Amino acid sequence: MTESIELHGKLRTCLACRASLPKPSMLRLVVDDEGQLWPDLAQKLPGRGTYFCMQETCLQGMNDKRLQPLKAKFVVSLPQWAVLKERIESVLEKQLQQMFTRMRSTAHVGRDAVMHRLWNNTPLLLVMAADAGDALIRQIDDAVAKRQQAGQKTKTVRVSSKLWLGEKFGRENVAIAGIDASGPAAATANKLDQYCVWHRHIKA
Ligand SMILES: [Zn+2]
Incomplete structure (x- = not known):
């Protein structure tokens, strides 16, 4: 050093x-x-x-x-x-499962809930499945661009699949979820974002 x-x-x-x-x-x-x-x-x-x-x-x-x-x-x-790669992947998987499980009652899960939440102008983390589909991705991108123009903070993180994100919320398939990222929730949302990115990198 x-x-x-x-x-x-x-x-x-x-x-x-x-x-x-x-x-x-x-x-x-x-x-x-x-x-x-x-x-x-x-x-x-x-x-x-x-x-x-x-x-x-x-x-x-x-x-x-x-x-x-x-x-x-x-x-x-x-x-x-x-073996280290497996350990990192497994610890991230476990941590993300715990974090998403804790967020089940507060997260905005699914397209309709997220679209509704996008009208609210407080900071938001969007977790989007890579296989969410072009139509949904376009719809969300447009809404996020409008929020951005209005100066509203939105961050999007990609995760591997609808199946994976569904598991995290105890549902069959989830294409998108919104996580509140204002006030005291900001730190948790930041960590969630970071772990999702790491998880994607280690699985690539
Ligand atoms: Zn390095």
Whole structure:
């Protein structure tokens, strides 16, 4: 770690691509006594940690060779990337299931609920299935563009499928859901957005 990054305090260097990014935007990994790496979403687990950027390009080129430099700082058992990838995917899947389950009564689930919610001018996170269909995607994009013109904050995150999103809400298929992102709900919506993006990158 260079001196300037240390001074900054809140930046961390990606273990694989060496990118320096704010700590909350990265995934912390902890190393156990057996040299196994474990994802620590809350960044609170005890033990020595390292950080992973979870950016699409970094994950695309990821392999065991890129975990090798960790050996300078930790006792790390290699090869490990295949199993680490599964661990990250599974922890994200579990976390997202918990978050969506907790939101079942407050989220705006399905096209009609979302279209109705779009009239309300408070910040909104839209979670849209990749297979939502062109007609729905166009309809939502138009409505979001109008909100944007009116200065209303809307963020859209793509998830893998209607089936996947449906599972999260305990329904058969869900093409789109709206999550309130104003006031105290903003932090949760931001985390949900981040985990959805990471989940998509790790599954790609
Ligand atoms: Zn990276």
